[in-house]
Amino acid sequence: MVAVLDVGKTNIKLSAVGADSAVMETISVPNPVLPDPPWRHHDLKTLGEWVFETLAVLSRRHDFCTVVPSGHGSGGVLTGSDPDAGDGAVLPMIDYEQSLPEEIRDGYAPLSGSFLDRGSATMHGATHQARQLYWMQEREPRAFRKARWYLGLPQYWAWRLSGVAASEVSFLGAQSHLWNVAERRWAPIVGTRGWEPLMPPFARAWQRLGPIRPELVHRYGLPIEMHVLTGGHDSSLNHYRYHAAGLRSFSVISTGTWIVGFSGSTPIERLDEHRGMTLNSDVFGNRLGGILTMGGREFSHIAGSDPPTDPVPLEVLARLLARRTIAVPSFGDDDGLFPGSAGSGRILGPPPETAMERKALALLYCVLLTVECIDTLSDDRFVVLDGSFLRDPLYASLVASLLPGRKVRFNLDTYGVAAGAALLASHEARERPAPLGLSDPIELGALTRELSRYAADWRSLARAAPAR
Numbered sequence: 215m216v217a218v219l220d221v222g223k224t225n226i227k228l229s230a231v232g233a234d235s236a237v238m239e240t241i242s243v244p245n246p247v248l249p250d251p252p253w254r255h256h257d258l259k260t261l262g263e264w265v266f267e268t269l270a271v272l273s274r275r276h277d278f279c280t281v282v283p284s285g286h287g288s289g290g291v292l293t294g295s296d297p298d299a300g301d302g303a304v305l306p307m308i309d310y311e312q313s314l315p316e317e318i319r320d321g322y323a324p325l326s327g328s329f330l331d332r333g334s335a336t337m338h339g340a341t342h343q344a345r346q347l348y349w350m351q352e353r354e355p356r357a358f359r360k361a362r363w364y365l366g367l368p369q370y371w372a373w374r375l376s377g378v379a380a381s382e383v384s385f386l387g388a389q390s391h392l393w394n395v396a397e398r399r400w401a402p403i404v405g406t407r408g409w410e411p412l413m414p415p416f417a418r419a420w421q422r423l424g425p426i427r428p429e430l431v432h433r434y435g436l437p438i439e440m441h442v443l444t445g446g447h448d449s450s451l452n453h454y455r456y457h458a459a460g461l462r463s464f465s466v467i468s469t470g471t472w473i474v475g476f477s478g479s480t481p482i483e484r485l486d487e488h489r490g491m492t493l494n495s496d497v498f499g500n501r502l503g504g505i506l507t508m509g510g511r512e513f514s515h516i517a518g519s520d521p522p523t524d525p526v527p528l529e530v531l532a533r534l535l536a537r538r539t540i541a542v543p544s545f546g547d548d549d550g551l552f553p554g555s556a557g558s559g560r561i562l563g564p565p566p567e568t569a570m571e572r573k574a575l576a577l578l579y580c581v582l583l584t585v586e587c588i589d590t591l592s593d594d595r596f597v598v599l600d601g602s603f604l605r606d607p608l609y610a611s612l613v614a615s616l617l618p619g620r621k622v623r624f625n626l627d628t629y630g631v632a633a634g635a636a637l638l639a640s641h642e643a644r645e646r647p648a649p650l651g652l653s654d655p656i657e658l659g660a661l662t663r664e665l666s667r668y669a670a671d672w673r674s675l676a677r678a679a680p681a682r
């Protein structure tokens with residue numbers, strides 16, 4: 215049995231996962247943010263108590279041999295040398311969604327390097343670990359000089375649990391702006407700012423760092439025989455579960471607050487940072503072409519704050535297609551896939567008349583975003599869909615109808631990160647592909663032709679968004 219710690223921006227989850235990657239139990243807690251100076255930050259001390267106590271509770275119900283941490287790609291912690299010194303941090307962990315001081319934003323820009331050094335465009339707020347480190351060093355130089363390690367979020371928790379500090383490629387390759395994935399080297403800013411001594415040796419995501427620290431065993435009653443793995447970036451671990459199942463030459467599109475796409479076959483020259491494209495790393499250090507856009511946030515803008523819970527009926531969708539009611543990007547404050555479109559979102563044609571029509575329009579819009587992500591990302595013939603959009607049965611069918619030259623399948627498992635993380639524990643011993651359940655979308659029949667015409671109109675309007 216494997217314990218998986220999944221650190222998200224909004225919530226933290228601890229899951230008990232079986233050998234077949236089935237999640238047996240999950241306990242979650244909000245990931246609070248404190249407003250105190252020197253910046254808005256996460257409450258690592260409180261979270262540490264929750265992590266250790268909850269892991270002890272779960273370990274009394276499940277026979278854990280391994281714990282694996284995972285986390286979102288926009289967080290890291292500057293630590294001292296002692297994981298038992300408070301929360302181990304020498305400066306609070308920055309909340310990446312807060313706005314930056316103007317002098318930090320302007321000072322960082324010329325240091326951030328090329329697209330290949332960064333792996334992404336420079337995104338909103340305090341996103342990117344390199345920019346957070348720059349802020350810390352500029353604002354709190356005395357505390358910064360006392361630091362021993364800079365650890366990505368999963369590796370921080372691995373250090374708290376095992377006492378061993380490590381760097382890991384999938385996490386550093388998730389728009390950290392610290393690691394050049396293409397050339398497998400530190401980005402120039404690491405040397406320019408003197409950060410290399412803060413970076414611990416690299417370890418594989420599946421590598422055993424050590425057993426649980428004796429202090430935690432005695433204080434919380436954690437199992438002394440439980441080992442801690444390095445862990446990795448959440449979306450990269452979701453991608454890994456498909457690799458562990460034997461898939462090759464595929465694109466995976468995961469949906470939620472973000473639509474995130476990965477493909478190992480995307481040529482570097484195809485990547486366009488102005489269209490939401492990224493250069494990520496898989497757990498092996500290989501390049502992953504990426505694409506991301508805030509599909510879930512866009513859905514909420516169109517569907518409203520309280521959309522119906524029932525699935526969208528096909529006849530409601532057909533009415534929108536016939537009336538040519540079209541939502542054009544982008545409704546949020548991010549350009550997403552369409553440069554210059556931020557804040558320009560609008561509905562053309564007859565407006566939706568009911569709450570269900572608004573939900574149907576939002577679903578249709580996100581289907582079109584998904585197809586745009588897939589077409590932009592790669593030419594892979596095999597495409598896997600997973601994530602929260604699949605709660606509506608029409609989503610996968612609509613995507614598949616608009617991609618007639620590809621094989622589209624979907625995975626209804628909602629615990630992809632936990633499953634992928636748990637599979638790391640058996641990586642070196644695995645002799646056959648890990649189990650994976652994929653389903654085929656239902657064909658839409660006569661509606662497909664009208665949907666294709668609608669999609670062509672939408673794409674023309676979306677790509678014509680005015681530059682700002």
